[in-house]
Amino acid sequence: MENYDKSLKKIFKSRLQAIQKLPKIDNNKSIVDILEEKGISRRDFMKWASYMTAYLGLSSSFVPTVAKAAEVADRLPIIWLHMAECTGCSESLLRTDTPTIDSLIFDYISLEYHETIMAASGWQAEQNLEGAIEKYKGKYILMVEGGIPTKLDGHFLTLGAFAKTGQDVAKEAADGAAAIFAIGTCSSFGGIQAAAPNPTGAVPLSEITGKPVINVPGCPPSEKNIVGTLLHYILYGTLPALDAYNRPKWAYENRIHDLCERRGHFDAGEFVQSFGDEGAKKGYCLYKMGCKGPYTFNNCSKERFNQHTSWPIQAGHGCIGCSEPQFWDKMGPFEEPMADHLFHGPFGGLGADATVDKIGISLLTVTAIGIAAHAAISAVKPPKE
């Protein structure tokens, strides 16, 4: 273990040295200054660093290394693209009323291009993007928010003064990137845009580039998962351990259900029957109210949102499974359990309101009628012997 730690430290050290040599955008300010300016003490910062260290599964001797990684994060050029999306992922990081260290770091990392927060517009913005791709070729991190429409040759989404399609912009940016993160469910799995009938042919980022894409899904993903993925890249320079859907295992290995605070009530069979009932007041399990926690892999039940303040299940609504592929189609209706899943209009729309049980009971009824008819006819006219 010690040897393992030693060789890890060596890798981290050379990575950090290399990143430190990169130029900063603003030479007058560093992440340390910014944090101090915002009233975050060195002590708080180190507490945060030890937290992130544990989070990434490293031993406590790595705390200074992780702190260092956060400090040099502003040197790593990042290009952030917006595709077919709602900007919710960016907004959730930018608009917190009490920004966490994660969101402060995110605000001051070297965002070379980010449509929501950049000052440039029009031709100038176009130039910034092209310039950044050219200048940092093979070095920058590409973060993409939103699904990528592909129908009509991608013309459902055109961007900028040249009216380039989102597909082309994303492809170009991906070609020169050192690492690609798909931020949010839309760029990871297509999200709501890709929900049936998917008129724009929206696809996840991983389908339009041949390069490996790290998916950080969620609607929005928690800031810890975004910054943690970035820190992991700064330290290792490689892909983290990923699950079958390319989600980093350190964040997406467990089900919501596994670490849910209401799990005891689930096993006890104590369920909320309707919103606002006695069970809801007592904090019973939300399974019958359609909680999709048992089918969703994420760390919300441990991490929560807004500085660990709360999360949907704590607030009294079930999980909707937003970090799962095609959650919009697969998890609906959101306030009904999976047993009441509705199918997408089989039999030309006739079956749109059908659940498995409804279809099952109908087939059983038809079978019973068939049996009764066959038995009755056989009784009158027995089969030949």
Place this chain on the structure above:
Amino acid sequence: MAQLNESLKIPCKEEEVEFGVAFRWQHWIRALSIVVLAVSGFYLAYPFLSPPVNAEPTGFLYALFRSWHEIFGFVLISVILYKTFLFFFSKQHANERTSLGDFLNPKVWMAQIKYYLLIEKHPAIKGAYNPLQFVAYVSFYIMIFLLILTGLILYTNVYHSGFGGLINGPMRFFESLFGGLSTVRLFHHILTWGIILFVTVHVYMAIYNSIFGKEGGMDAIFSGLKWKKKH
């Protein structure tokens, strides 16, 4: 007395062993498992019972249903594996394998359908099952094996150590083939209905053939013996 016995014997039929003891036991263990699994499964899908009010957090009703579901799930897996072995290797049950010949014979197919449509006589079959029966059983096994697979995927996501941990790797692979855990759950539910429909038709056909076939077809699954017409 001896005369009476003689007169009771049905002259044109002879007793024949249809199902061996191993076969009959696995059939009834399986039948019980299916009933327990279906009932507890519907509870797990939509918990329709609430436990009595208890100040102590000890009434784990949902966990209890899940336990019985898992216990009978593993019982079912065992008997299904055992039955699969019997089908392929048992000498006593070679008549099951012989059915494949009838299954591949289109003439027997037509005759069998005509029998159920009350048009023709029952065809002479060489094996234990007629072609329609054979198809029904093959689809039953396909459904049951998919139920076992989806069941084990759901199991490994709840129990991370022991057997659950051992099968985790391959099961997570199948999980992604299904397209996520929620879809696995949905398939498990749909397949349950397939089994319910199978059981309904199976019981009807067993009774039907027992009444009209006049060979004591229903007795065979209890005593193992069947009265075959002398040919």
